[in-house]
Amino acid sequence: MQAYKILSITNKTLNVNIGIQFRRLLQTSTINMAKVGDPFPNVDLFEDLPTNKVNISQLSKGKKIIVFAVPGAFTPGCSKTHLPGYVAKADELKKQGVSEIICISVNDPFVMAAWAKDQGTTGKVRLLADPSATLAKALDLTVDIAPLGGIRSKRYSMVVEDGKISSLQVEPDGTGLSCSLADKLKL
Structure with missing residues (x-):
């Protein structure tokens, strides 16, 4: 009986200590989400095939x-x-000095190529795959959506000028359709 009581106290003490350390970790952790002025991450994405790498920073x-x-x-x-929305506004945006419009999703390049064909994006919007969510993680813009397979990118729009983020709109819930739409973009 005495051994059980000691074990019980030890477990309780251990749980309290773990709880305190976890709270400290949460209180001292910083949010590293991308922000205006940050350099765009040097990450390779994929267009159409796993062999066609595209580096947005470059x-x-x-x-x-x-x-x-x-x-x-x-x-x-x-x-x-x-x-x-971006396909419809592509010509207008390009007249305002935009060189390229890129859509990214945590999917494989074959899915993105099929989606580009389905949506008729040729010459307007390039669709790039982020199959392992490498870019989404580097920007700290991930969201866990179990029905879509787990870790995905939050919905956002940004302007990148000469390798730096000059405008960024992230949907407040990560998935909604408000501030990241083409007509809300801040050039």
Whole structure:
């Protein structure tokens, strides 16, 4: 009986200590989410095939580009509203000095190529795959959406000028359709 009581006290003490350490960790951790002025991460994404690498940091050197992310290709909000808005406004945005418009999703390059074909994006919006959420993690813009397979990118839009983020709009809930739409973009 005495051994059980000692073990019980030890477990309780251990749980309290772990709880205190966890709270300290939460209180001292900083949010590293991307912000205006940050350099765009030096990450390779993929266009059409796993062998076609595209590095947005390098692509934006000396240019102004738009980058927006969606939680998933072929999903309703992404296919009916978000991507079509940028496709429709592509010519207007390019007349305002935008060199490229890039849509990113945590999908494989084959899915993104099929989605680009389905949405008729050729010459207007490039669709790039972030298959392991490498970019989403580097920007600290991930969201866990179990029905879509787990870790995805939050929905956002940004302007990248010469490798630096000059404008950033992140949906407050990570997935909604308000501030990241083409007509809300801040050039």
